[in-house]
Amino acid sequence: MRLTAVLFGALLGLFAGSAAAGDYTLGTLAIGQPWARATPRGAAVAGAYLTVTNKGPAADRLIGGSTEIANRFEFHSMTMEDGVAMMRPVEGGLEIKPGQTVELQSGSFHVMLIGLKQPLLQGQQVKGTLQFEKAGKVNVEFAVVAIGASGPAGAGQGGH
Numbered sequence: 001m002r003l004t005a006v007l008f009g010a011l012l013g014l015f016a017g018s019a020a021a022g023d024y025t026l027g028t029l030a031i032g033q034p035w036a037r038a039t040p041r042g043a044a045v046a047g048a049y050l051t052v053t054n055k056g057p058a059a060d061r062l063i064g065g066s067t068e069i070a071n072r073f074e075f076h077s078m079t080m081e082d083g084v085a086m087m088r089p090v091e092g093g094l095e096i097k098p099g100q101t102v103e104l105q106s107g108s109f110h111v112m113l114i115g116l117k118q119p120l121l122q123g124q125q126v127k128g129t130l131q132f133e134k135a136g137k138v139n140v141e142f143a144v145v146a147i148g149a150s151g152p153a154g155a156g157q158g159g160h
Contacts, residue, residue: 022152026138028056029096031130034142035152036113038122046070046120048111048128048142049104049151054096060134062102063093067128067142071115078107087112093133106150120144 022033032051039046054060065073075090094109096102104110120126124144131137143152 022141022143024138024140026130026132027135029054029060029132029135029138031138031140033152034128034140036111036120036126036142036144037149038124038144038147039116039120040147041119043119044114044116046113046116047106048113048126049106050111050140050142051101051103052094052096053101054098057098058134059095059097060132061093061095062130063133064131065111065129066131067113067126069117069120069126070113071117072113073128074112074114075104075109076112077109122146 022035024031024034030053032053034048034050036046036048052062062075067073075094076087077090078085078087080086089112090109094102094104102109122144126142126144127139128142129137129139145152
């Protein structure tokens with residue numbers, strides 16, 4: 001019984017640590033909970049998501065990024081046209097105005113990881129770098145959640 005309590009406490013500590021690791025700061029920018037969905041074997045692309053809040057007095061722009069697990073890191077937008085989902089690359093990056101939060105989420109702006117070198121596995125942490133026009137670069141880790149999850153809080157659940 002005592003061993004079970006110790007193991008349970010250790011697991012809680014691990015989960016608390018990983019939750020806290022999901023937020024990053026770069027100057028006046030706050031980057032929240034980068035995450036990606038797991039991919040099936042053989043998938044060539046994956047979506048990744050996060051939020052960026054500009055707490056400063058001047059606008060900045062998220063202009064690029066990279067990760068070792070994919071050949072390309074692009075920002076895309078998704079819109080509905082005549083009942084068909086259309087996804088297109090975003091040219092020039094994403095502006096984050098003062099006081100604004102930009103959410104990269106499924107069905108809207110998001111990161112496309114193109115040319116995957118390996119499948120993304122649930123529970124994995126994928127290292128990446130975000131590039132901002134004014135603030136510079138910040139290293140982040142994308143938490144990989146279940147294939148159907150709707151966000152980092154849904155890591156242990158099936159999708160919606």
